[in-house]
Amino acid sequence: MKPAIQLNTPVQYLKGVGPKMAKKLANLEIKNVGDLLYYFPRNYIDYSKIQDIKNTRIGDIVVFCAKVISISNIKTRKKKFVITKVKLEQVSEQDTKIAISAIWFNQPFLQNILGVGSVWYFMGKINYDFNLKEKILLSPTFEKKSKIVPIYSLTYGLTNNYFRKIISSITNSEDLSPILKDFFSKDILDKFNLVSLSDAIKEIHFPTSDNRLEESRKRLSFDELFFIILKLALVKKENLTKKSTSLQIKKNTLVKFVKSLPYKLTNAQRKASWEILNDLSKEVPMNRLLEGDVGSGKTIVALIASLNIIRNGYQVIWMAPTEILATQHYQTACELLNKLNITISMITSKKLKTNNSKFKTISDNSKLKNELMKQDLIIGTHALIQKGCKYKNIGLVIIDEQHRFGVKQRAALTQSNNLNKQSDRTTETSLIPHFLSMTATPIPRTLALSIYSDLDISILDEMPKNRKKIITKLVDPVNREKAYQFVCEQIKNGRQVFIVCPLIEENNNKQLTNNIKLFDLDKKSVKAEYEKLSKRIFPDLCITMLHGKMKSEEKEKIMKDFLEKKSDILISTSVIEVGIDVPNAAIIIIEDAERFGLAQLHQFRGRVGRSNFQSYCLLFTSNLSIEVRNRLKKLEKCSDGFKLAEIDLVLRGPGELLGKHQSGRKNLKIAKLTDIITINKAKSVVDLIIKQNIKNFPIILKKLDEENFLHHLE
Numbered sequence: 001m002k003p004a005i006q007l008n009t010p011v012q013y014l015k016g017v018g019p020k021m022a023k024k025l026a027n028l029e030i031k032n033v034g035d036l037l038y039y040f041p042r043n044y045i046d047y048s049k050i051q052d053i054k055n056t057r058i059g060d061i062v063v064f065c066a067k068v069i070s071i072s073n074i075k076t077r078k079k080k081f082v083i084t085k086v087k088l089e090q091v092s093e094q095d096t097k098i099a100i101s102a103i104w105f106n107q108p109f110l111q112n113i114l115g116v117g118s119v120w121y122f123m124g125k126i127n128y129d130f131n132l133k134e135k136i137l138l139s140p141t142f143e144k145k146s147k148i149v150p151i152y153s154l155t156y157g158l159t160n161n162y163f164r165k166i167i168s169s170i171t172n173s174e175d176l177s178p179i180l181k182d183f184f185s186k187d188i189l190d191k192f193n194l195v196s197l198s199d200a201i202k203e204i205h206f207p208t209s210d211n212r213l214e215e216s217r218k219r220l221s222f223d224e225l226f227f228i229i230l231k232l233a234l235v236k237k238e239n240l241t242k243k244s245t246s247l248q249i250k251k252n253t254l255v256k257f258v259k260s261l262p263y264k265l266t267n268a269q270r271k272a273s274w275e276i277l278n279d280l281s282k283e284v285p286m287n288r289l290l291e292g293d294v295g296s297g298k299t300i301v302a303l304i305a306s307l308n309i310i311r312n313g314y315q316v317i318w319m320a321p322t323e324i325l326a327t328q329h330y331q332t333a334c335e336l337l338n339k340l341n342i343t344i345s346m347i348t349s350k351k352l353k354t355n356n357s358k359f360k361t362i363s364d365n366s367k368l369k370n371e372l373m374k375q376d377l378i379i380g381t382h383a384l385i386q387k388g389c390k391y392k393n394i395g396l397v398i399i400d401e402q403h404r405f406g407v408k409q410r411a412a413l414t415q416s417n418n419l420n421k422q423s424d425r426t427t428e429t430s431l432i433p434h435f436l437s438m439t440a441t442p443i444p445r446t447l448a449l450s451i452y453s454d455l456d457i458s459i460l461d462e463m464p465k466n467r468k469k470i471i472t473k474l475v476d477p478v479n480r481e482k483a484y485q486f487v488c489e490q491i492k493n494g495r496q497v498f499i500v501c502p503l504i505e506e507n508n509n510k511q512l513t514n515n516i517k518l519f520d521l522d523k524k525s526v527k528a529e530y531e532k533l534s535k536r537i538f539p540d541l542c543i544t545m546l547h548g549k550m551k552s553e554e555k556e557k558i559m560k561d562f563l564e565k566k567s568d569i570l571i572s573t574s575v576i577e578v579g580i581d582v583p584n585a586a587i588i589i590i591e592d593a594e595r596f597g598l599a600q601l602h603q604f605r606g607r608v609g610r611s612n613f614q615s616y617c618l619l620f621t622s623n624l625s626i627e628v629r630n631r632l633k634k635l636e637k638c639s640d641g642f643k644l645a646e647i648d649l650v651l652r653g654p655g656e657l658l659g660k661h662q663s664g665r666k667n668l669k670i671a672k673l674t675d676i677i678t679i680n681k682a683k684s685v686v687d688l689i690i691k692q693n694i695k696n697f698p699i700i701l702k703k704l705d706e707e708n709f710l711h712h713l714e
Contacts, residue, residue: 007034041150292460294606314395
C-alpha cells in the first residue's frame with residue numbers, strides 16, 4: 001500500500017503546517033518531508049543529568065530540578081514590555097533547599113504554564129544581577145520530564161516545540177521504512193554495525209538514550225561520507241575514460257626559464273613541477289591539487305606548467321577568487337614571462353588588461369574582451385566563466401584557492417562544452433583540458449585524501465631559504481599600549497603594518513534589554529579602528545583601510561599605495577587573507593583573534609615574513625577564557641601550517657578548511673572528517689558497490705539522480 005506521505009511531499013500538507021507556516025519553513029530550506037526529516041537538531045538538552053546549583057559559577061550552564069515558589073509579571077515603563085520573574089527552589093541531595101530566580105522577557109503567558117507548587121526541569125546559564133547582588137537564570141528552558149530534548153536552528157515564527165510537534169507526526173509511525181527506503185541491505189548494515197535508516201532518523205530527533213543517539217549519529221555520518229566518497233570515486237572513474245591533449249615536455253625552454261628566475265627553486269617545487277609536467281604528457285586529463293603552505297611558492301610552479309602548455313600551442317585559464325589576487329598573479333606573470341613573447345591578459349567584472357600593445361587602441365570594451373580571450377595566458381576572477389565567454393584553445397585550467405569556488409563554478413571551467421567545443425580546432429572538440437587547483441589553506445593529508453580523492457595531490461612542504469621565522473605573540477589587553485609603541489618603532493625603521501579586524505563597521509544595534517550581562521565585548525571593526533588609530537593613537541602616520549565593500553578601483557589604489565610605501569598601516573578585513581604580497585610589511589596585528597581558526601590566523605600571519613626583515617604577528621583578544629588562550633598559544637609555538645590545520649580540525653571541525661559555501665554540495669551536517677574509522681567503512685562499501693556495478697543499486701542511483709549528480713559529474 002502506498003504511504004500517505006513520501007519524502008517529496010510538500011510540508012504544507014502535513015498536519016499543523018499549511019501554506020503560512022510552510023513559507024517560514026522554506027526560509028530554512030525545508031520544503032518537503034525529506035528536508036524536514038534531515039533537518040537535524042543542532043544540539044540537545046539532557047534534562048536527566050541533574051546538577052547542584054549551589055556550586056555553580058557565573059557563566060556555567062546548569063540542568064536542575066526545582067519547585068516554583070512564586071511567579072509574577074512586572075510591567076516596565078516601556079509600553080508592552082513585561083519581565084516575568086520566577087522564584088525557584090532546588091532540593092539538593094543533602095536535603096538543603098537552594099533558591100534562585102529566573103527571568104524571562106516579554107513572555108507573560110509563562111505565568112499560566114509555570115504554576116506555583118509545580119515541579120520542572122530547568123536548563124540555563126548562570127548570570128549575575130548587580131542590582132540584586134545575586135545569581136539568576138536568564139530565559140532558561142524547561143521540561144516536565146527528565147528526557148533528552150532536541151534543539152533546532154530557528155528563524156522568526158518557528159519554535160523548538162513546533163519542530164518537535166510536526167516531526168513527531170511523521171516519526172510516530174512504528175515503521176518509517178516505506179517512506180525512508182534504506183540505501184543498504186541488511187547484510188551490509190550487520191557487517192558494518194549500522195542501525196537502519198528509519199531507526200537512525202527517529203533517534204536523531206527523539207533520542208531515547210545516549211547510546212541510541214550515538215548509534216544514529218554513526219549511521220547518518222556514514223551515509224554522508226559514503227555519498228561524498230562515492231561521488232568522487234565515480235568522478236575519478238569517469239575521468240579515466242576521457243581524453244585530453246598529450247603535451248610534450250619542453251625541457252630546454254623550461255630549464256632556461258628556471259635559470260632566469262631571481263631565486264632558486266626548492267626541491268619541493270621541482271618535485272611538484274615534474275609531477276604536473278608528467279601528468280600533462282598523458283592523454284588522460286590531469287586532475288591535480290597543488291597544496292602548499294603560505295609562501296611556499298605555488299605561483300611559480302603554476303607558471304612553469306603554464307609555459308609548457310603555451311609552448312605546445314595551447315591557452316591557459318587561471319582563475320583567482322578575488323580581483324586583488326588576480327591582479328597580483330597578472331603582474332607576476334608579466335614580470336617573469338614578458339621576455340618570452342607570451343601574450344597575457346586579465347579579465348575581471350570591471351577590469352581588462354593585456355601586455356600586448358597592439359590591443360591598446362581598441363575602444364570597444366566587448367571587442368577588447370573577445371580579443372583578450374584569445375591570448376596565451378588569461379588570468380581573472382569568476383568573470384572568466386560568465387555567459388558568452390568563448391576561448392580559442394584551452395589546454396590547462398588553473399583555479400587558485402579552489403575551495404573558495406563552488407563545485408559548479410569549477411565544473412564550468414573544466415567541462416568540454418564550455419571550453420574546447422568552442423575551439424577552432426574541429427578535430428579536437430572532444431578533448432578535456434587539464435586541471436590544476438591550488439590552495440594555500442593547509443589541509444591535513446587524511447582530510448585531503450577524503451575530500452579530494454578524485455584529485456592527485458602535490459604538496460609543497462618546503463619553504464624558500466633565508467626566510468626568518470615570524471615571531472608570534474598573544475598580547476594581553478594591558479599590554480596593548482606597549483604593542484603600539486613597538487609598532488611606532490618598526491615604522492620608524494621603515495617597516496609597514498597590517499591590522500586585521502573581523503568586521504567592516506560596528507553593529508549599531510547594541511541596545512540591551514537588560515543590564516544583567518557580566519561582559520559586553522566590543523568586537524573590532526575596520527572603520528572604528530581606522531578612526532581611533534588615525535586620530536588618537538597614530539595621528540602622525542599615514543593609515544588606510546581596505547574592505548570588500550569598496551569599489552575595485554579604490555581597493556587597487558589602496559593596495560598599490562601600500563606596496564609603494566605611501567602608507568604606513570593598512571587596516572583590513574579578511575580580504576587580505578590570500579595573495580597579498582608586500583615584502584616591506586613586517587608586522588600584522590589581528591584583532592579579536594579568537595574569532596578566527598588557527599588555519600585562518602596562519603593565513604593572516606603569512607602576509608608578513610616575505611623578505612629578510614624580522615617579522616611579527618601580534619594576536620589581540622579581550623577573551624580571557626583559558627580555552628581561548630590555550631588555543632591561541634598554539635599559534636605562538638607552531639609555524640607549520642599543516643600541524644596547525646590538524647589541531648584546528650580537532651578543535652573546530654572542517655568547515656573553515658573547506659569553505660562554508662560549496663555550490664552543489666551541501667555541508668556535512670553530522671559527519672566529521674576526522675572520523676577515519678567511518679571514512680574507511682564508507683570507502684569499503686563504495687569499493688564494493690562500484691565492483692558490483694552501481695546500476696545494481698537503484699536506491700543509491702535514485703539518490704544521486706535527485707542531487708543532479710548523474711547529469712553533471714562534479
